[in-house]
Amino acid sequence: MAGRKNESNNIDRQICAIIKFPHIFVLVEDLRGMEKSADEWCHEGNTFFHEEQYEDAIGCYDRAIAIDPNNPAAWDGKGAVLMKLNRFEDAIECDDQAIAIDPGYSRAWNGKRLALMILGRFEDAIECCDQALAIDPNNPETWHVRGLAFNELGRYEVAIECYDRAIAIDPNNPGVWFSKGFALNELGRYEDAVRCYDQVIAIDPYDHQSWLRKGSLFNELGRYEDAIECYDRALAIDPNNLEALLGKGFALTELGRYEDAIECCDQALAIDPNIPGALLCKGFALNELGRCEDAIECYDRMLAIDQNNPGALFSKGFALTELGRYEDAIECYDQVMVIDPNVSAAWCFKGLALDELEHYEDAIACYNQAIAIDPNDPMVWIKKGSVLMKLGRHEEGRECQERAVAISPGIIE
Numbered sequence: 001m002a003g004r005k006n007e008s009n010n011i012d013r014q015i016c017a018i019i020k021f022p023h024i025f026v027l028v029e030d031l032r033g034m035e036k037s038a039d040e041w042c043h044e045g046n047t048f049f050h051e052e053q054y055e056d057a058i059g060c061y062d063r064a065i066a067i068d069p070n071n072p073a074a075w076d077g078k079g080a081v082l083m084k085l086n087r088f089e090d091a092i093e094c095d096d097q098a099i100a101i102d103p104g105y106s107r108a109w110n111g112k113r114l115a116l117m118i119l120g121r122f123e124d125a126i127e128c129c130d131q132a133l134a135i136d137p138n139n140p141e142t143w144h145v146r147g148l149a150f151n152e153l154g155r156y157e158v159a160i161e162c163y164d165r166a167i168a169i170d171p172n173n174p175g176v177w178f179s180k181g182f183a184l185n186e187l188g189r190y191e192d193a194v195r196c197y198d199q200v201i202a203i204d205p206y207d208h209q210s211w212l213r214k215g216s217l218f219n220e221l222g223r224y225e226d227a228i229e230c231y232d233r234a235l236a237i238d239p240n241n242l243e244a245l246l247g248k249g250f251a252l253t254e255l256g257r258y259e260d261a262i263e264c265c266d267q268a269l270a271i272d273p274n275i276p277g278a279l280l281c282k283g284f285a286l287n288e289l290g291r292c293e294d295a296i297e298c299y300d301r302m303l304a305i306d307q308n309n310p311g312a313l314f315s316k317g318f319a320l321t322e323l324g325r326y327e328d329a330i331e332c333y334d335q336v337m338v339i340d341p342n343v344s345a346a347w348c349f350k351g352l353a354l355d356e357l358e359h360y361e362d363a364i365a366c367y368n369q370a371i372a373i374d375p376n377d378p379m380v381w382i383k384k385g386s387v388l389m390k391l392g393r394h395e396e397g398r399e400c401q402e403r404a405v406a407i408s409p410g411i412i413e
Contacts, residue, residue, distance in 0.1 A: 036067075037067065038063075038064040038065075038068035038071045038074060039064070039071075039073075041060045041063040041064035041074070042061065042064045042071065042074050045057045045058075045059075045060030045061045045064065045074075045077050045078075045081075046077060048060060049077065049080065049081055049084075052084075054081045057077070057078075057081045058081050058082075061074045061077045061078035061081070062078070064077075070101050071101075072099075072101045072102045072105045072108060073098075075094045075095070075097040075098035075108070076094070076095065076098045076108045076111060079091040079093075079094030079095045079098070079111050079112075080111055082094060083114065088119050089115075091111065091112075091115045092112055092115050092116070095108040095111045095115070096112070099112070103131075104135050106132050106135045106136050106139070109128050109129075109131050109132035110128075110132055110141075112128050113128035113132065113142075113145055113149075114145070116128060117145065117148065117149060117152075120152075122149040122150075122152045122153050123153070125145070125146075125149045126146055126149045126150065129143075129145055129146035129149065130146075133146070138169055139169075140165075140167075140169040140170040140173060140176065141166070143162050143165040143166035143169070144162070144163065144166045144175065144176050144179065146162045147159040147160070147161075147162030147163045147176075147179060147180075147183075148179060150162060151179065151182065151183055151186075156183040156184075156186050156187050157187070159179075159183045160180055160183050160184065163176050163177075163179055163180040164180070167180070172203055174200040174203045174204050174207060174210075177199040177200045177203070178200050178207075178209070178210060178213075180196045181193045181194075181196030181197045181200070181210075181213060184196060185213070185217065190217045190220055190221050191221075193213070193217055194214055194217050194218070197214045197217075201214075206237055208234040211230045211233045211234035212230070212234050212243050212244055212247065214227075214230040215228075215230035215231045215234065215244070215248070215251075218230060219247060219250060219251055219254075222254075224252075224254045224255050225255070227247065227248070227251040228248055228251045228252065231248035232248070240271050242268050242272060242275060245264050245267050245268040245271075245278070246264075246265075246275075246277045246278060246281060248264050249261045249264035249265050249268070250281055252264060252285075253281060253284055253285050253288070256288075258286075258288050258289050259289075261282070262282055264281075265278040265279075265281050265282035265285070266282070269282070274301075274305050276302050276305060276306065276312070279298045279299070279301050279302040280298070280299075280311055280312060283295040283298035283315055283316075283319070284315060286298065287318065287319050287322065290322075292319040292320075293323070295315070295319045296319050296320070299312045299313075299315050299319065300316070310336045310339045310340055310343065310346075313332045313333075313335045313339075314332065314333070314336050314343070314345065314346055314349075316332050317330075317331075317332030317333045317336070317353075320332060321349060321353055326353040326354075327353075327357075329349070329350075330350055330353050330354065333346045333347075333349055333350040333353070334350070337350075342373050344369075344370040344374040344377060345370075347367070347369040347370035347373065348366070348370040348377070348379070348380050348383065350366045351364070351365075351366030351367045351384075352383060355386075355387055360387050360391050361391075363383075363387050364384060364388070367380050367384035367387070371384070376407055378403075378404040378405075378411045379404075379411075381401070381403045381404035381407070382401065382404045382411065382412070384400045385397040385398070385400030385401045385404070
């Protein structure tokens, strides 16, 4: 009993000492901490980092730096934590400290390049990649990031060269193949881009983004059945993917499968009732089915979200034209031209509406505007020629028809 009592008294005295002299207790704890080496503090910081306890991690790296200011790993570790906290400029300062200590410390170059990419400083990121590659020329990730930086600068050919270097080192990295596909797409090399996405899918068949990109490319190439197959594969992975539903809807409209397209759009609208692309696509399909009033309802819903959407305004004008509501249609076309006066189709269809209203001179003026924007649209020449014929200006009318035939030889049967 006496032993336990003495032990209890000792604990009480320790507690009292901490309360009365807290600065001494902190000092003792600091001295205990000083027993750890800089590397040990770094290791503890790494543990906190992986546990996402970032403030504690910074504290450990700062202790390491206090013991050894020339420890590049401590500076690099602190930089990595600051990246996680979105303190990118501070992270770069830490990486610069590590590089100043050891210019061959590739991890610091890699950390700095990532921060620079996020900050949009792509030229500086490329310089970092070059420094890292001088140390380790066979690092595929560095080649990849270098390519991404060139990609952001619009230098797609150079980006592709970087991706090819990364692929030569590691051909099984789906991310690099995906990035190369994107660059090829931007260059209009759609078939080559498809082959890149095929490589991604061969590595990871469940990469729905690659199925989406393939579907989009097939739409661009007019291979609508292939596009639908890709979108179906993407939807099998992610049934609520709006991009897949809209891409499939577009392909179905191009194939004249309007009811199926409307079904796709309705699925998308069930997920997001205000998605503009679905309203526009559904409106187009309804218009093609002759359901112009329903189409206008879709366009009005879209315009309630974005009153200055030129696609919705033009499409509404087209539906109104189909209904014979020419004055209302002209109002829509005029709104399109306020937003962008260089939409030749708006001038053309305004001319068509004016023609129907027998405002022939005004119609010709609209056709002339459309021709000034796009002189190679044969239909505008045909329409202008028709109005000129109505005005008895037969010679001019025939000249317009000849221009149309020169552009598209089979346009007049």
